[in-house]
Amino acid sequence: MSLLEKLEAAQRSQDVLKALGVNAIGATIDVAGSATEGEIAGNRVVLAGTNNYLGLTFDQACVDAAVDAVRSHGTGTTGSRLANGTYACHAALEDELNAFLGARSSIVFTTGYVANVGTISTLAGPGDVIVLDADSHASIYEGAKLSGAEVYRFRHNDPDDLAKRLRRLGERASRTLVIVEGLYSMLGDVSPLKKICEVKDRYGAYLLLDDAHSFGTMGTNGRGLAEAQGCEDDVDFITGTFSKSLGSVGGYCASRKHDINPLRAQIRAYMFTASSTPSVIASTRAALQLIGQRPELRTRLWQNAKRVHSALSSLGFSLGADASPVIATIMDSPQQAANAWQMLLDAGVYVNLVVPPGAPKNMSILRCSLSAAHTPDQINQIISAYALVADHLMARPKAVAGGSI
Amino acid sequence: MTTYNECVVQIQQMLQSAVAKGEVVGEDVDLIEELGLASLDVMELIEQLEDVFDISFPINELGDVRTISDLARRVQQLTDR
Numbered sequence: 001m002s003l004l005e006k007l008e009a010a011q012r013s014q015d016v017l018k019a020l021g022v023n024a025i026g027a028t029i030d031v032a033g034s035a036t037e038g039e040i041a042g043n044r045v046v047l048a049g050t051n052n053y054l055g056l057t058f059d060q061a062c063v064d065a066a067v068d069a070v071r072s073h074g075t076g077t078t079g080s081r082l083a084n085g086t087y088a089c090h091a092a093l094e095d096e097l098n099a100f101l102g103a104r105s106s107i108v109f110t111t112g113y114v115a116n117v118g119t120i121s122t123l124a125g126p127g128d129v130i131v132l133d134a135d136s137h138a139s140i141y142e143g144a145k146l147s148g149a150e151v152y153r154f155r156h157n158d159p160d161d162l163a164k165r166l167r168r169l170g171e172r173a174s175r176t177l178v179i180v181e182g183l184y185s186m187l188g189d190v191s192p193l194k195k196i197c198e199v200k201d202r203y204g205a206y207l208l209l210d211d212a213h214s215f216g217t218m219g220t221n222g223r224g225l226a227e228a229q230g231c232e233d234d235v236d237f238i239t240g241t242f243s244k245s246l247g248s249v250g251g252y253c254a255s256r257k258h259d260i261n262p263l264r265a266q267i268r269a270y271m272f273t274a275s276s277t278p279s280v281i282a283s284t285r286a287a288l289q290l291i292g293q294r295p296e297l298r299t300r301l302w303q304n305a306k307r308v309h310s311a312l313s314s315l316g317f318s319l320g321a322d323a324s325p326v327i328a329t330i331m332d333s334p335q336q337a338a339n340a341w342q343m344l345l346d347a348g349v350y351v352n353l354v355v356p357p358g359a360p361k362n363m364s365i366l367r368c369s370l371s372a373a374h375t376p377d378q379i380n381q382i383i384s385a386y387a388l389v390a391d392h393l394m395a396r397p398k399a400v401a402g403g404s405i
Numbered sequence: 406m407t408t409y410n411e412c413v414v415q416i417q418q419m420l421q422s423a424v425a426k427g428e429v430v431g432e433d434v435d436l437i438e439e440l441g442l443a444s445l446d447v448m449e450l451i452e453q454l455e456d457v458f459d460i461s462f463p464i465n466e467l468g469d470v471r472t473i474s475d476l477a478r479r480v481q482q483l484t485d486r
Contacts, residue, residue: 151465165461168459361445362443
């Protein structure tokens with residue numbers, strides 16, 4: 001196979017998706033007029049697949065902070081963190097993350113993906129071992145591969161299987177980095193983190209938690225899954241993103257237990273890529289303040305999530321997990337999922353279509369993510385649209401959506 | 406100690422559902438190209454082998470596994486550790 005024949009093969013796999021009759025992958029949002037409404041192919045839609053959990057992308061304080069920063073500090077840093085790309089605002093954000101998370105040290109990266117790849121590939125190296133949850137994000141797999149460490153998977157959310165793997169490693173367990181996520185983004189299920197911590201402590205391993213989808217959404221103060229399960233001091237490293245609850249783009253690694261500053265001069269994804277623009281850092285800092293100041297955002301998010309979860313369950317959908325800000329409906333086939341996705345879009349609701357090989361266990365799912373900014377009317381519209389799908393596409397739909405419409 | 410042949414037989418038994426009754430998958434049949442397994446199926450097969458032999462199979466080495474023979478040889482080495 002020549003170099004470019006691989007591109008043709010890749011195109012053929014995309015054509016399979018096109019043959020499903022929908023343009024779901026990379027659907028263009030022409031206008032995003034608010035945190036929860038946009039325009040796709042000329043139609044106004046409720047955005048219910050954007051991970052905008054706290055709805056802060058259009059928050060006035062965040063927008064003002066970004067505008068002020070771009071006027072004061074320009075459009076970009078034109079350099080990496082280790083060269084000319086660390087401004088006072090980057091350092092201030094790291095201090096504020098430390099204060100928020102109770103961390104000894106934090107490092108800010110340009111994206112969440114880069115935070116994972118950079119941190120994981122540097123923390124572990126040849127001779128070390130990585131044991132990761134099988135349903136981990138691509139950035140975790142990529143970082144593990146790049147590290148040169150020996151890599152093992154353990155069964156998704158299964159602390160007993162993790163224990164087996166660590167036992168088999170013997171003394172090498174002390175050179176092992178265990179990696180899990182908080183809230184898993186495809187099915188919306190949550191890691192049994194406290195049990196995972198107990199297991200890794202029993203064998204003397206280290207734990208990295210990717211809290212991308214639970215930062216801001218879980219825990220009394222929004223500090224994520226470790227706060228929610230009361231095990232913050234047992235997690236060695238936390239990575240996360242600014243592109244979900246914080247409504248911008250960027251990533252971080254933080255640690256309550258260890259000084260991670262020495263990594264700055266070793267992580268290539270930190271040293272050799274441009275740093276975040278000051279406007280991005282400014283809106284992120286403003287959003288971080290709001291997470292602390294406005295717990296009602298989390299309350300509203302969970303109310304919306306529970307309402308949609310309960311209604312979809314009553315409609316007869318097979319759901320990926322208990323109620324959480326991510327609600328996955330598991331469909332019978334890629335074609336049925338594609339038809340349902342188009343039907344939802346036609347009814348004015350945008351969600352994510354995930355079909356094999358993108359979904360766990362070869363499932364075809366519709367992935368709905370809720371926001372604190374969704375109004376009661378928008379939640380009604382989301383539920384009504386799913387009711388249409390249940391009526392038209394599912395074999396044995398239940399008639400009533402739990403009285404929620 | 407587990408022998409190479411025991412590993413082969415175990416894998417062939419696990420793959421029984423992929424072929425007609427009475428047929429046995431040959432040691433040198435390519436699991437993906439010829440037998441038609443998806444990469445996810447191979448992962449599940451390996452998970453079963455890990456349980457049976459109480460081993461952990463490094464995912465860095467998945468790319469080296471094309472046939473039952475490749476898999477059996479590596480599983481046998483891992484049981485020897």
